[in-house]
Amino acid sequence: MSISLDEVRHVARLARLQLDETEMLSLQGELNALLGHFADIQIIDTQGIVPTSHAVAVQNVWAEDVPLACLPRTEALRAAPYSKAGLFVVPMIIEE
Amino acid sequence: MRDTPTDWTAAEIARRVAAKECSCVDVSQAFLERAERLDARLNAFINLDRESVLREAEAMQARVDRGEAGPLAGVPIALKDNISTRNIETTCASKILKGYVPPFDATVVERLRAAGAICFGKTNLDEFAMGASTETSTYGTSHNPWDPSRTPGGSSGGSAAAVSASMAPVALGSDTGGSIRQPAAMCGVVGFKPTYGRCSRYGLVAFGSSLDQIGPFAKTVEDAALIAEAITGHDRMDSTSLDRPAISTRDLKSASLKGAKVALPTEMFGDSMNPGVVEAVNRALDLLRLQGIDAREVSIPSIRFGVTTYYIIAPAEASSNLARFDGVRYGPRSEGEGHIGVVERTRADGFGREVKTRIMIGTYALSAGYYDAYYLKAQQVRALMQQEFAGVFKEFDFVVSPTSPITAFPIGSLDSDPLAMKLLDYCTIPANMGGFPGISLNCGFSEGLPVGLQILGAPLEDEKVLQFAYCAEQVLPDATVRPPLP
Numbered sequence: 001m002s003i004s005l006d007e008v009r010h011v012a013r014l015a016r017l018q019l020d021e022t023e024m025l026s027l028q029g030e031l032n033a034l035l036g037h038f039a040d041i042q043i044i045d046t047q048g049i050v051p052t053s054h055a056v057a058v059q060n061v062w063a064e065d066v067p068l069a070c071l072p073r074t075e076a077l078r079a080a081p082y083s084k085a086g087l088f089v090v091p092m093i094i095e096e
Numbered sequence: 097m098r099d100t101p102t103d104w105t106a107a108e109i110a111r112r113v114a115a116k117e118c119s120c121v122d123v124s125q126a127f128l129e130r131a132e133r134l135d136a137r138l139n140a141f142i143n144l145d146r147e148s149v150l151r152e153a154e155a156m157q158a159r160v161d162r163g164e165a166g167p168l169a170g171v172p173i174a175l176k177d178n179i180s181t182r183n184i185e186t187t188c189a190s191k192i193l194k195g196y197v198p199p200f201d202a203t204v205v206e207r208l209r210a211a212g213a214i215c216f217g218k219t220n221l222d223e224f225a226m227g228a229s230t231e232t233s234t235y236g237t238s239h240n241p242w243d244p245s246r247t248p249g250g251s252s253g254g255s256a257a258a259v260s261a262s263m264a265p266v267a268l269g270s271d272t273g274g275s276i277r278q279p280a281a282m283c284g285v286v287g288f289k290p291t292y293g294r295c296s297r298y299g300l301v302a303f304g305s306s307l308d309q310i311g312p313f314a315k316t317v318e319d320a321a322l323i324a325e326a327i328t329g330h331d332r333m334d335s336t337s338l339d340r341p342a343i344s345t346r347d348l349k350s351a352s353l354k355g356a357k358v359a360l361p362t363e364m365f366g367d368s369m370n371p372g373v374v375e376a377v378n379r380a381l382d383l384l385r386l387q388g389i390d391a392r393e394v395s396i397p398s399i400r401f402g403v404t405t406y407y408i409i410a411p412a413e414a415s416s417n418l419a420r421f422d423g424v425r426y427g428p429r430s431e432g433e434g435h436i437g438v439v440e441r442t443r444a445d446g447f448g449r450e451v452k453t454r455i456m457i458g459t460y461a462l463s464a465g466y467y468d469a470y471y472l473k474a475q476q477v478r479a480l481m482q483q484e485f486a487g488v489f490k491e492f493d494f495v496v497s498p499t500s501p502i503t504a505f506p507i508g509s510l511d512s513d514p515l516a517m518k519l520l521d522y523c524t525i526p527a528n529m530g531g532f533p534g535i536s537l538n539c540g541f542s543e544g545l546p547v548g549l550q551i552l553g554a555p556l557e558d559e560k561v562l563q564f565a566y567c568a569e570q571v572l573p574d575a576t577v578r579p580p581l582p
Contacts, residue, residue, distance in 0.1 A: 003460070015415060015459040016422070017452055018432070018440035030453055030514050031460065037515055038404045038470065041477050051475030052482065054306050054336075055292040055531025056555055061335045075199040079426035088424050091435045 003031050101126040106171045106265045106319040110212065113160060113170035120160065120170035124153040124214055127172050131217070131263035134581065138239045140248075140257040142177045143185055144217030152214045159212070166212030168326055173208055174258045174267035177218035178225055179310065180299035181205055184215070188301050189233035190223045192446025196426045202299020203334070204268060204310050204327040211326040216264050219254030223448045224418065225275055225303045227251050228520040229510070232450040237507055240283060241579040242545055246504040249282030249520075251275040252313070256283040259313045261581055266323050267313040272304045273406050274499075274524025276311045277536040281499035281548020284538040284577065286569075287313050288320045288562070291555050292531030293338035295324075296331030302417040304410040305336070307528040316576060317537065317566040321345045324558065343558045351563035353571075354388035357492040363399040364497035364523050372542030377498045380539035380549055383571050391496070394488055398481040402525040405481070407518055408461050408474035409529075415458030421446065453514075482530045489554035494564055497523050499536040499548030523550055533558040535565045540574050 008028045012019045019027065073086050082089035101109060101123040112118050128146055135141050149172070160169055175181060178188045180198040182205075187193045205215065222232040230238040230253035238253045240246040241261040248257040252269025256279035259267050269276040271289040280287025289311045300310055312323035322345060329342035360381070365374055381391055423429035423442030432441035447455070461470035488495060501522055510516045527534035532552045539549035549568070553561035569575040 007460075008456070011456055011460045011463060014463060015455050016419070016436070016440050016443055017447070017455065018437075018444040019452075023452075027453060027456055031456060033514060034407065034457060038408060041401050041404045041473055042469070044398075044401060044473075044477060044480070046473065046476035046480060049476045049479050049483075051472055052479040053475055055482075055529065056338065058293065058336055058338065063332050071199055078199060079196050081423060081427070081429040090424055091438050093435045 003028060003035060102130045102262045104265065105316050106168065106314065106322060109171050109265060110167060110169045114165040120153040120157040120214065121150060123170050124149050124172050124216070127216065127264055131258070134261050134263055137244055138241060138257050138261055139236055140219055140238050140254040140261070140263060141174070141217045142187060142189065142220050142235050142254070145184070148184065149214060149216055156212060156214055166210065167322065168208065169212035170214065171212065171266065172214045172216035172264050173323070174216045174219050174255055174264035175205065176221050176252050176255050176267070176269045178221060178270060178301040179205065179268060180301070181215060181218065184218065186218065186301070188224045189221050189235055190446065190448065190451065191234050192421045192427045192443070194428060198299075200299065203296035203331045205299065207327050213326070219252070219258055219267060221254055222251035223451050224301070224414070225251040225270055225272060226414070226450050226454055228274070228278060228517050230254060231507065232448055234448060239507070240504045241581060242284060242504065245506055246545070247282070247507050249279030249500070249504060251279070253279045255313045256280050256285060256287065259283070259285045259315060260579060262578065265315065266319055268310055268323070268327070269313055270300055270303075270308055270310050271528065272307045272410060273521040273528050276313065277524050277534055277548065277550060278500050278520060280313055280536045281538075281550075282504040282546065284546030284579065285313055285315060286317055286320045286535065286537045286565070287311065288324060288535045289527060289533065290324055290328055290343060290558050291338070291533045293336050294328045294340060294343060294558060296334040296337050298331055298333035304413040305417060306413060307410060315578070317535070317562060317569045318348060320535070321348050321562045321566070324562070340556070343562070347559065348563060348566055351567060352388070353384060353564070353567045356389045356494065356564060358389050358391040359394045359488050359492040359495045360391055361396045361399055361495060361497060362393050363396060368501055368519070368522060369498055370502045370542070373498045373501065373503060373547050376540035376542050376547035377549055380572055381496070384568060387567070387571055394492070396484050396488060398477060398484050399526060401477050402481065402529065403518055403522055405474045405477045405529065406521060406525045407457065408470050409478065411454040411458030412461050412471050413458070415455045415462065418451070418455055478529050481526060485526060485530050485532070493553070493560065495552040497550050499523060499550040503542050503545035503547060527552050531555050533561045535561055537565055537569055537572070538575050538577065539572050
């Protein structure tokens with residue numbers, strides 16, 4: 001399986017990364033090299049093996065519904081590049 | 097032997113501070129002086145603020161004077177810079193977090209302070225812990241104390257170098273595919289990754305959430321165990337935290353090697369390994385056999401597919417975890433067209449090359465049409481690997497191997513081959529896939545460079561792994577040798 005430049009562009013869009021043509025080309029090369037190596041696992045017979053997403057299975061974690069102290073709003077906003085009136089500021093998303 | 101605090105182990109520092117033989121401030125001062133002198137050459141620290149260290153040391157001394165010396169009283173501990181520290185910049189060695197000052201402490205930091213430790217600076221790492229050498233850090237690479245022209249390994253290379261050079265007696269790192277054990281091996285110190293879930297990840301900037309685990313670097317197994325005891329135990333702030341007590345050091349010194357059943361996977365002693373590394377490990381195994389270990393070769397075939405499985409699963413998780421860096425809540429923001437444009441530009445400017453590559457791999461592996469072939473398949477191989485290791489742990493107490501296929505390599509020497517660096521995780525990855533506890537300790541040298549011995553145990557057998565490592569340390573003559581630094 002090899003990845004085309006169009007696919008690189010599509011994946012970059014999904015990953016929200018703005019890449020220039022040079023970066024796209026060099027990433028295409030690197031991704032293809034790695035994906036070529038990754039082909040090795042396709043030969044393993046995994047029929048009937050239940051996939052796992054965890055190292056040590058933990059299920060149904062419950063906690064008492066007790067309110068704890070939380071960060072003051074000013075603290076939570078302190079690291080934001082732009083904030084106003086106690087809110088995070090982002091560019092307009094819905095046009096008028 | 098000189099008798100200065102920088103030669104002492106953490107256990108010794110805590111004992112002397114509690115006995116009022118020296119003060120927390122004296123100890124911190126000694127380490128600050130050494131670190132400031134050596135770090136110009138080694139670049140182990142991203143941030144080491146003399147004032148804040150001394151302030152903490154003074155406050156801790158006041159506690160000691162009130163009779164409240166904890167088990168780590170006055171012990172300075174360096175922290176990998178992906179562990180959140182309140183009011184101290186936490187950058188993950190990335191431009192995208194430049195200037196970020198967390199409003200909270202990671203659980204491990206709270207627990208270390210409660211035990212009496214002093215936060216001693218933030219150490220260098222590969223950007224977002226993605227790498228095996230610290231070379232992807234936006235703050236430049238760290239250098240290996242045994243040979244500054246070589247890398248200290250990674251990703252927790254700064255922590256490993258700091259402990260190896262006695263700039264700090266102990267340090268914390270994080271291990272997603274070997275990022276504690278591999279640099280520990282390359283710098284000749286002890287590095288321990290607890291069972292997944294025994295140490296809270298709250299406040300560790302997430303890379304691969306199902307793989308990440310925080311753990312200690314130390315000069316001795318005893319020190320590593322003391323730190324592990326302080327930082328582990330259930331934490332309600334991490335939903336993957338196991339409801340188990342902290343790792344106990346009570347029986348650390350009461351075990352013996354006699355009769356210990358040790359599996360040696362042929363996959364970790366074969367062609368993929370440097371012969372000098374294998375020789376050093378075999379010499380160490382001979383010494384351990386004299387003490388009565390019962391070591392036998394086994395085959396664990398899925399080990400060969402660990403690197404591929406890891407380089408699908410970890411980037412997949414990373415691509416999701418790193419979506420939060422969008423220039424809205426923290427970090428610098430770039431100009432761009434509309435909200436999406438701003439996010440895309442911010443991420444393009446803020447992430448380095450390796451991080452972008454991994455986000456791209458992960459996004460691709462999770463995208464429609466490729467999910468089954470890559471991500472699902474990798475999760476099945478992960479399950480297969482867990483089954484194979486579970487079978488081995490039914491018959492054996494430990495799985496022992498080299499920690500890294502090679503010793504510390506020259507800076508820049510693996511740049512041209514994107515795969516070469518990734519193969520360095522070959523022996524360490526299985527422990528993350530299965531959540532096993534694993535430790536690396538120095539077992540000898542190859543061409544003057546340290547060689548790590550890795551000991552893995554079944555999940556939750558952290559204490560047993562530490563006991564075995566402690567016993568091994570007593571009989572391996574090079575286990576606690578330090579680099580010749582001024």
